[in-house]
């Protein structure tokens with residue numbers, strides 16, 4: 001979190017990040033958002049809440065996650081010194097759990113016995129089902145039928161955790177439609193239900209509170225850099241779907257202006273094909289899912305169907321703070337294709353014995369592509385946002401192997 | 404001034420409840436939209452709500468979602484919706500027309516351009532489901548310049564203080580969302596709506612129309628005791644969906660449905 005005196009105090013009191021963010025929802029939800037905002041402000045300032053959060057991150061999630069020097073990858077690429085922030089080692093296998101623990105604690109404080117979530121790849125659904133079990137909350141997860149088909153392992157996993165998974169048949173039947181359906185559930189059951197949004201998007205205060213819960217990634221990375229290398233890194237690289245793992249890593253470095261921030265979007269089959277999910281590279285400003293931000297949309301304002309090999313990046317919007325960081329030039333957003341991400345997936349397996357999620361493989365792929373332009377003295381931290389076990393089926397299919 | 408204020412004022416002086424049907428433009432096809440609007444007026448509609456189809460209708464239940472998907476599959480865009488209004492105005496210069504939709508459709512056209520095009524077509528009001536008063540200033544100003552009302556929604560969860568803020572931002576009327584839920588929900592409680600109506604009545608100078616989950620004449624009539632008007636959407640859209648293979652029969656079916664409700668309201 002930026003300190004008092006930071007030249008970067010976002011959002012504004014009404015939840016805007018520059019021209020982005022805000023609160024664009026049905027009136028019925030405003031009361032719940034007001035309540036959440038007040039409760040979150042209290043919790044944020046309450047040492048007891050912070051202690052509970054830290055305790056669960058340590059003992060349930062397994063934090064801190066290591067900052068690992070990828071020696072053989074560094075040697076192979078012959079460029080910068082590459083470090084991996086190992087969010088893949090968290091309980092449930094991705095950064096998503098950090099936010100879910102925080103929000104489950106908020107749900108408990110609000111006395112709400114039921115939580116709902118949307119999920120694309122299933123990682124956020126699994127993380128939500130996990131904390132629901134941990135805190136004894138009823139849990140319902142919305143998932144597009146397209147995603148249910150490509151992430152069957154995670155669907156079963158959620159069921160084992162006691163959650164019910166609701167298939168969403170509307171629209172494009174993917175993550176954005178799951179989010180719509182979760183909003184419809186919330187508007188109907190707002191009295192007893194907390195909606196655990198899985199990324200730094202949605203109406204205020206979600207982008208802020210998800211960022212804050214995920215900022216543990218950057219806080220750890222910052223002190224690990226100082227401890228292990230004696231200095232701050234030259235660049236941070238993270239994949240951007242909605243943008244929570246990226247913002248969690250970036251945010252504690254936001255005032256360190258010498259540290260370059262690079263978000264990597266999914267270029268899918270290639271930016272020029274239109275079959276991608278690179279919102280910050282190719283989108284226009286609009287309003288979806290409660291916030292103003294860059295969106296993939298057509299001239300009539302209809303939201304486009306996106307494509308990425310990685311379900312977790314396959315989203316036509318992006319968190320509003322990223323849109324602002326793009327506008328002010330503090331962060332840079334590039335995109336890598338399915339093919340580049342797959343090559344990086346294989347490379348990291350074989351050079352380091354680490355299987356990254358296909359989402360995280362996008363961040364690795366950017367470093368592979370840019371390595372020759374980054375000096376050998378540079379230190380790069382890649383956010384390895386999750387592990388790739390969930391993607392083995394997808395990769396095997398591409399290899400023509402039936403498991 | 405838009406047609407909405409005078410129309411509601413006239414109804415009030417006659418002690419009649421405003422009947423406001425909703426259809427989605429372009430569902431099941433664009434050619435049906437204007438004949439359907441005319442039939443609704445013949446049946447006794449006082450104001451019309453015309454839905455602007457959107458890819459992500461997060462406040463709508465299954466019936467209106469499906470209707471939006473059908474309209475989009477036909478390629479219906481905001482410009483087509485405005486063309487329907489222009490065409491409707493050629494034969495009806497009296498009945499207020501209110502567009503209902505989501506903010507992104509307006510932003511994609513540009514707020515100023517939308518206001519100008521809507522005024523030219525003969526639109527009287529806009530209901531933007533995902534635009535609360537706090538974020539509404541620039542669109543409100545753009546529309547006000549063209550004498551188009553921006554109608555605000557109030558919900559069962561809205562606090563008393565917010566009701567006053569909503570009144571300050573609204574023009575035309577206040578749309579009271581009758582239940583916690585989406586359009587077409589089936590858990591409406593007349594008693595609860597009336598409580599919220601009474602709460603809102605003390606905080607607004609504007610007429611109050613109730614909508615969401617009103618599906619039949621009996622409910623419309625019961626709510627009409629307190630509300631200045633009722634909006635009926637999903638029930639109409641579902642009837643249109645059932646007839647989509649026989650679209651020529653839609654206007655007559657809508658006429659009969661609305662006519663029955665009109666009679667119940669006036670009885």
Ligand SMILES: Cc1ncc(COP(=O)(O)O)c(C=O)c1O
Nearest residue numbers: 123241242243244245312359386
């Ligand atoms: C491992 C992993 N990384 C990244 C993402 C993308 O989300 P975000 O951009 O919010 O970090 C996901 C989403 O499912 C994920 O599972």
